Amino acid sequence: MKHFLKDILVDPITGNELTEELKDGKDFLLSIDKRYPTSYEVPVLLPEKEMENSNSDIHKQFHSDFDYSAHYEKDAQQFDYFKTEESAAAKEELRRLHQTITNHIPKNAKLILDVGCGNGWAAKSLLAKRKTVVSMDIALKNPLKVLNENQNQNHAAIVADAYYLPFKKNCFDTIIASEIMEHVYDPKLFITKLLDVLKPGGKLIITTPYDEKIEYFLCVHCNRPTPKSAHLHTFSERNIGDFIPDDKADYKTEKFSNKYLVRLRLNVLMAFLPYSLWKLKDSFANWIYKKPTRFLIELDKK
Numbered sequence: 565m566k567h568f569l570k571d572i573l574v575d576p577i578t579g580n581e582l583t584e585e586l587k588d589g590k591d592f593l594l595s596i597d598k599r600y601p602t603s604y605e606v607p608v609l610l611p612e613k614e615m616e617n618s619n620s621d622i623h624k625q626f627h628s629d630f631d632y633s634a635h636y637e638k639d640a641q642q643f644d645y646f647k648t649e650e651s652a653a654a655k656e657e658l659r660r661l662h663q664t665i666t667n668h669i670p671k672n673a674k675l676i677l678d679v680g681c682g683n684g685w686a687a688k689s690l691l692a693k694r695k696t697v698v699s700m701d702i703a704l705k706n707p708l709k710v711l712n713e714n715q716n717q718n719h720a721a722i723v724a725d726a727y728y729l730p731f732k733k734n735c736f737d738t739i740i741a742s743e744i745m746e747h748v749y750d751p752k753l754f755i756t757k758l759l760d761v762l763k764p765g766g767k768l769i770i771t772t773p774y775d776e777k778i779e780y781f782l783c784v785h786c787n788r789p790t791p792k793s794a795h796l797h798t799f800s801e802r803n804i805g806d807f808i809p810d811d812k813a814d815y816k817t818e819k820f821s822n823k824y825l826v827r828l829r830l831n832v833l834m835a836f837l838p839y840s841l842w843k844l845k846d847s848f849a850n851w852i853y854k855k856p857t858r859f860l861i862e863l864d865k866k
Contacts, residue, residue, distance in 0.1 A: 565607065572732050580596055587766075603723075605720075633797045638704070652832045658685075662689065685703040702726070726748065755813075767865075772859050775800040818859075820851060821846065
């Protein structure tokens with residue numbers, strides 16, 4: 565295990581320090597009364613079962629249960645997050661999304677946590693800038709592949725639950741949570757937990773669809789309404805303050821990625837533009853048509 569990762573890991577339930585153990589050729593991390601496995605240098609630090617109700621308001625409304633950790637384990641198996649987008653417009657939208665996020669990362673940030681690492685775009689980008697990155701996901705498949713594809717002494721991967729983070733308090737300079745918060749059952753608790761492991765003065769960068777109108781379909785299995793893409797919440801400048809603990813962070817927001825530029829593939833025609841010029845044109849389009857599709861929340865921990 566990388567030394568920088570060993571220095572910040574704790575038991576996700578008790579907060580106790582962990583020690584390494586090699587048994588029968590396998591690596592484990594030991595707490596006082598718990599043994600956590602390691603799979604190909606990726607520690608799996610998950611609680612045995614959910615300790616809190618993971619039903620969102622949507623699930624309560626439709627009288628259904630949601631085991632989100634099991635859901636996203638299946639999600640990782642079913643969908644290939646490393647598959648390249650087929651649409652040039654979609655590829656370009658993602659590229660600009662990633663540029664926008666990295667543009668908000670402070671230059672002096674050294675240790676960065678990528679929550680919900682997906683295909684590992686953050687690790688690939690930030691390792692090239694000599695940052696130290698921890699790629700985290702709740703399912704094993706993605707962190708394993710991200711670590712394998714981005715082998716670097718400054719890169720580690722981990723399986724963990726954002727509600728039970730296995731890190732010491734105040735240890736990360738910057739945390740990225742891109743396109744994750746719309747999926748979690750309790751956004752305010754999600755933000756609170758991330759702020760706990762962020763250094764004072766550190767930055768939490770969250771992106772999510774902007775003011776999304778959530779569509780529902782009738783599930784063929786349970787015959788109950790289910791939200792498209794498993795999006796449980798929608799966010800805008802009108803409600804985001806309700807999810808941010810006032811005593812922990814100051815925040816500001818940004819809307820971007822104009823809907824019409826993407827749908828008409830005009831963003832592809834602007835692909836040659838440097839980020840600053842693209843940003844200017846995108847802001848102008850949103851001023852005229854007021855149809856941003858992405859929402860960025862930047863939190864500075866007090």
